[in-house]
Amino acid sequence: MVVISRAGSKRTICAADDAALKLGLRVGMPASKAQALVADLAMYDADPVGDLAALGKMALWMLRQYSPVVALDGVDGIVLDTEGADHLQGGEEMMISGMVNRLRGVGVTARAAVADTWGAAHAIARLTSAEWTVVPVSETAKAVLGLPIVCLRLPPETVNGLRVLGIDTVGQLSAMPRAPLTLRFGPEVGRRLDQFFGRVVEPIDPIRSPEIVEVNRPFAEPIGAAETIAKYVARLVKELCAELETRGLGVRRADLIVHRVDNTIQAIRAGLAKPVRDDKRLTRLLTDRIEKIEPGFGIEKLSLVAVWTEPLEERQQTSSLIEEAVVDVSPLVDILGNRGQRIYRITPVASDVPERSFKRVGPMSEETGLDWPSNWPRPSRLLAKPEEIEVLAVLPDSPPRTMTWRGKRRRIVRGDGPERVFGEWWLRDAELHAVRDYYVVEDDSGERYWVYRAGDGVDTTTGSHRWFLHGVFG
Amino acid sequence: MRTHVRPSGVIDELRERIAKLEGSAVRKAEFLQFGIPEIDGKLPGGGLAFGALHEFAGGGAGTVDGAAAALMVAGIAARTKGKILWCLSRPDLFAPAISQAGLHPDRVIFVEADKEEDVLASFEEGLAFGGLGAVIGEIVRLPMTTSRRLQLAAEKSGTMGLALRRWRRQTEANDYGQPTASVTRWRISQLPSEDLPVGGVGRPRWLAELMRSRAGECAEFCVGACDAKGRLSLFPPMAYGQDQEGRGRWHAAS
Numbered sequence: 001m002v003v004i005s006r007a008g009s010k011r012t013i014c015a016a017d018d019a020a021l022k023l024g025l026r027v028g029m030p031a032s033k034a035q036a037l038v039a040d041l042a043m044y045d046a047d048p049v050g051d052l053a054a055l056g057k058m059a060l061w062m063l064r065q066y067s068p069v070v071a072l073d074g075v076d077g078i079v080l081d082t083e084g085a086d087h088l089q090g091g092e093e094m095m096i097s098g099m100v101n102r103l104r105g106v107g108v109t110a111r112a113a114v115a116d117t118w119g120a121a122h123a124i125a126r127l128t129s130a131e132w133t134v135v136p137v138s139e140t141a142k143a144v145l146g147l148p149i150v151c152l153r154l155p156p157e158t159v160n161g162l163r164v165l166g167i168d169t170v171g172q173l174s175a176m177p178r179a180p181l182t183l184r185f186g187p188e189v190g191r192r193l194d195q196f197f198g199r200v201v202e203p204i205d206p207i208r209s210p211e212i213v214e215v216n217r218p219f220a221e222p223i224g225a226a227e228t229i230a231k232y233v234a235r236l237v238k239e240l241c242a243e244l245e246t247r248g249l250g251v252r253r254a255d256l257i258v259h260r261v262d263n264t265i266q267a268i269r270a271g272l273a274k275p276v277r278d279d280k281r282l283t284r285l286l287t288d289r290i291e292k293i294e295p296g297f298g299i300e301k302l303s304l305v306a307v308w309t310e311p312l313e314e315r316q317q318t319s320s321l322i323e324e325a326v327v328d329v330s331p332l333v334d335i336l337g338n339r340g341q342r343i344y345r346i347t348p349v350a351s352d353v354p355e356r357s358f359k360r361v362g363p364m365s366e367e368t369g370l371d372w373p374s375n376w377p378r379p380s381r382l383l384a385k386p387e388e389i390e391v392l393a394v395l396p397d398s399p400p401r402t403m404t405w406r407g408k409r410r411r412i413v414r415g416d417g418p419e420r421v422f423g424e425w426w427l428r429d430a431e432l433h434a435v436r437d438y439y440v441v442e443d444d445s446g447e448r449y450w451v452y453r454a455g456d457g458v459d460t461t462t463g464s465h466r467w468f469l470h471g472v473f474g
Numbered sequence: 475m476r477t478h479v480r481p482s483g484v485i486d487e488l489r490e491r492i493a494k495l496e497g498s499a500v501r502k503a504e505f506l507q508f509g510i511p512e513i514d515g516k517l518p519g520g521g522l523a524f525g526a527l528h529e530f531a532g533g534g535a536g537t538v539d540g541a542a543a544a545l546m547v548a549g550i551a552a553r554t555k556g557k558i559l560w561c562l563s564r565p566d567l568f569a570p571a572i573s574q575a576g577l578h579p580d581r582v583i584f585v586e587a588d589k590e591e592d593v594l595a596s597f598e599e600g601l602a603f604g605g606l607g608a609v610i611g612e613i614v615r616l617p618m619t620t621s622r623r624l625q626l627a628a629e630k631s632g633t634m635g636l637a638l639r640r641w642r643r644q645t646e647a648n649d650y651g652q653p654t655a656s657v658t659r660w661r662i663s664q665l666p667s668e669d670l671p672v673g674g675v676g677r678p679r680w681l682a683e684l685m686r687s688r689a690g691e692c693a694e695f696c697v698g699a700c701d702a703k704g705r706l707s708l709f710p711p712m713a714y715g716q717d718q719e720g721r722g723r724w725h726a727a728s
Contacts, residue, residue, distance in 0.1 A: 474536075474544060
């Protein structure tokens with residue numbers, strides 16, 4: 001399958017899928033030649049306007065989901081400034097791999113890169129074969145020197161001219177003396193190179209859509225002290241809440257964008273578990289991380305954006321004076337969650353295999369009332385990986401007499417079991433015959449453990465008959 | 475008769491006035507009873523105080539895994555009302571066991587942090603929030619300053635703080651002798667389980683040592699582990715199993 005674009009009467013391939021690339025078709029090839037090479041080629045007309053609209057939609061989604069500063073990067077990319085926002089997704093690597101996976105889920109093959117500068121990330125995302133790349137801080141230069149100069153976002157004529165001079169890679173270009181280059185190709189080459197290595201800042205102008213609520217506060221004199229910032233944040237939050245009230249909305253995600261005098265942008269993002277229009281809570285969340293802002297030479301503008309809003313209705317509360325008030329814990333969840341802590345509840349899963357019998361859910365997810373069956377005792381500490389122990393035991397179904405765990409031999413005084421757990425063959429083929437026999441054992445000093453034997457003690461197809469320690473009872 | 479009653483009335487009034495001056499009388503001090511007169515009688519106020527920090531640790535191998543102490547803490551939290559915040563950095567807690575100690579999974583919110591300082595910060599935030607039943611923190615070190623911060627946060631909001639101390643190595647546990655601002659300090663060690671007439675493991679038993687109690691005396695109790703409602707039960711002290719003869723009896727019985 002290929003996509004054909006038109007320029008006047010010239011029809012060329014502007015995109016091709018893997019199968020087409022395998023057949024020898026290339027981007028930039030005339031359509032007629034491609035048809036001659038491949039007989040039953042599926043050809044579609046390009047729709048640049050539609051593509052751009054879809055890209056804009058995706059950028060807005062990313063603005064809500066990932067980062068406060070998002071912009072379109074050319075016609076085929078999106079650039080995000082994720083500083084100060086990646087911790088909400090569990091770090092840069094989790095964020096970017098999650099992003100690629102989610103896009104794949106909706107049928108978009110994406111390449112992504114995290115780097116120190118827009119230029120470097122742009123180049124690495126387009127020219128490396130890996131699905132996602134994270135370049136460590138200040139190692140950009142090492143990672144990009146070998147890349148070809150097409151990735152520098154220069155006009156095609158300049159790239160061709162440089163190629164004629166025998167310059168193919170970024171490394172070669174950056175080693176050239178700057179003056180002759182500027183004389184011949186204009187200042188663009190030097191500027192792009194400086195942006196590429198972060199010697200010149202390249203602010204990202206974030207996209208906005210009309211339904212996003214935004215309030216701004218420019219300063220005649222740049223501000224810098226933490227107290228001053230906190231004061232103005234509180235005022236901005238009040239303004240934002242008033243604006244939201246007129247629209248009947250509550251905020252789920254708010255960004256404080258800090259414009260510094262040296263034309264750089266910093267952002268603080270606050271996420272909320274439920275829509276909120278309470279100015280005290282919002283101020284608290286934003287000022288909680290005020291020390292993350294580096295004012296540098298001063299801040300000339302603060303803007304507060306509610307990127308994700310949801311309808312919030314006033315509700316009348318009935319008080320019967322007898323019932324106890326149910327305390328809403330979402331303010332606490334918000335405070336802790338915005339500090340980057342993992343916050344969750346654990347809920348039962350219908351599985352007999354201990355390590356599969358629970359799952360983590362969001363802290364504010366619906367209360368199911370489900371509980372685990374309580375007919376068998378369960379240890380209060382479960383080892384992440386069962387540890388192999390040496391035992392003396394009578395087969396097939398009595399608890400061990402002695403066991404050696406972590407180099408210490410223990411005499412078993414009492415034991416209870418077995419509790420037989422069958423493998424879940426519907427999850428993995430290897431578990432078709434698998435069996436675990438769990439025992440509660442108590443040693444002579446009164447310490448109680450949860451041990452199991454892989455296999456039923458008779459048939460070796462059910463397991464290796466080795467013993468493992470899986471948990472510690474209280 | 476009147477002359478006998480009057481002095482105590484005067485003293486009560488004076489006490490009330492002093493408490494008012496101290497400022498803590500704004501909130502009536504509340505206590506969570508164990509429901510066992512022997513234990514409640516030893517605690518000033520007749521139970522574990524709300525709005526205070528209580529420390530729990532295991533004995534022996536329990537200093538590292540804190541398995542029994544975790545259940546004890548869960549049982550106490552189960553008997554409070556409202557949500558429970560459980561701050562931890564080592565996620566090896568097996569939730570079904572907590573539920574068997576009476577703490578329903580819907581009530582517990584876990585906060586997992588990578589660093590010890592973040593656990594303490596979450597712990598303090600939870601205590602200061604108010605409106606939670608209890609806040610539990612699994613922490614390694616608890617210096618005086620930190621514990622005082624936690625105690626003050628608990629006093630302010632009236633939430634019970636339960637610090638579950640567990641160390642990386644058993645040798646580090648002598649840290650538990652250091653003074654902190656907590657109101658009570660407990661050590662929960664495992665004892666051989668209740669004897670059954672047939673083979674098998676009976677109800678687990680613990681030696682609960684009240685090592686420190688502000689305005690109270692130390693004590694130790696031999697208790698049966700939390701039941702499905704989080705309640706303990708007292709065992710007669712003859713079954714301690716601490717003396718060698720007692721141990722021999724357990725061996726012989728097995």
